Amino acid sequence: MSFRSTRMQGKVAVVTGGASGIGRACALRLAEEGALGVVVADLHLDQARATADEIAAAGGNASAFAVDVRDAQACEDMARHAVDRWGQLDVLVAAAGISGERAAADEEHDGTGAGLSFSSRTWQDVLDVNLNGLMHTDRAVARWMITVGSGGSIVNIASMCSAWASATATPYNVSKAGAWMLTKSLAIELAPHGIRVNAVGPGFIGDTGMTAHTRADEQAAAAVVDRTLLGRFGRPREVADAVLFLAGDESSYFTGSILYPDGGFNAPSR
Template sequence: MNILDKFNLNDHVSVVTGAARGLGKAMAEALVQAGSNLVIADIDYEEATKTAKKLMKESGKEVLVVGTDVTKEDSVNNMVDNVVGHFGKIDVLINNAGIVINEKAEEMSIENWYKVIDINLNGVFIVSKAIGKVMIRQKGGSIINVSSMSGIIVNTPQCQSSYNASKAGVIMLTKSLAMEWAKHNVRVNAIAPGYMKTELTKKFFENSGEMVDMWMNSTPMGRPGLPEELGGIALYLASDASSFATGSVFTIDGGYTAL
């Protein structure tokens, strides 16, 4: 088989959480360009619908939108039932939905702590559990969890203990699920992005400032990443090109954690 054929996702069904915008949208776009049908599972149904229309027009693939709260098991189970009922299977899951709250640990409310952990870590488990069951029945699938370099190192100067802890938890959850589900031919890997310039952070990076300068001075490539620069690793992990990869963390950070 030609190596390029292994990246082909024709007849695949991929679910991406939080794909209405930003990094999730970029990774979803890479998957449909490779031939996959797509499900956008997002709490922002209106924005997700706009993204779905754009991707369908550009790719000609089917894109389904299911309003989903990843922190609610009933909502996630309903999404999975809808997807399986419509497509009959799920081949790929990208757990991308997440938030960050920058607060000093001693000042952070317990409500905000729970909110970050609930979306970033509990949400990944809830969705993985529901779709993992489908993949186990199918005897195969690929789950890609979006962690962060913040799950490996502590960012400075901003305070974000809840975010760092949640993303570190995603990495260990990834390794744990990979070990449990390898016998079912279900692969589980994680992507750990560095500082990324998305639609929401674009002005922040362009306005620069002391904090941004500190980040970029600590990044050997001297710039933030672009959302589309996660497309290649997402496609690799979703496809047969990565058939021997599981339980791994792929850091995409311009060299930040290499220092």
């Protein structure tokens, strides 16, 4: 991989959840398109460094930053890091997130049940990361975009579950519906500052921890493929391509919008 394109030339981006899965694909994609700098932010610093090193090895510019999006001050520090290093902050891709299956389980719940079976702890874990953490991240970056004064683009990774409710993922559904409403609300609030806020709602994407449980269950995986109009799981880069569009100047008349790279999974119910 070599970085020769220029669609992101001169732009500095922060990508949360950038160590793996969709976030990693987004960080690589933005760098590939000539970003001036990419902050690969993640709870897992060693993995974030691996992504940043991959970008650097291909001729891009990146730094790794340890962040827990549940911590509002850590998100402020993350945004400041980008500005301190490159003097600007133009793009946020907020990809940090968990599912109920990946939340910390306790004696009440194993992470796989429906709404009435989820423990309060699991509910709180998912909402803390996927909604509160998203608000912390968006707010911190928007403040610095306003301070720098050059506008910007915020892209929140929501989910097709923003519009379609999975029967076994109640906290996740609610968190992602909230992510979509937060996106629309911030689009209204930040438009006077030249900041666009949009979302991407992926469907079932392979090669990510988020779908590992589904892919490991032969019957569940077959059901996903059968319902998906394109007949397969998606790829992280396909989501990153949608993010790239919303992050860059080609989407200059988009704000308060959501794109669904879901292979047509949700087409029957939209």
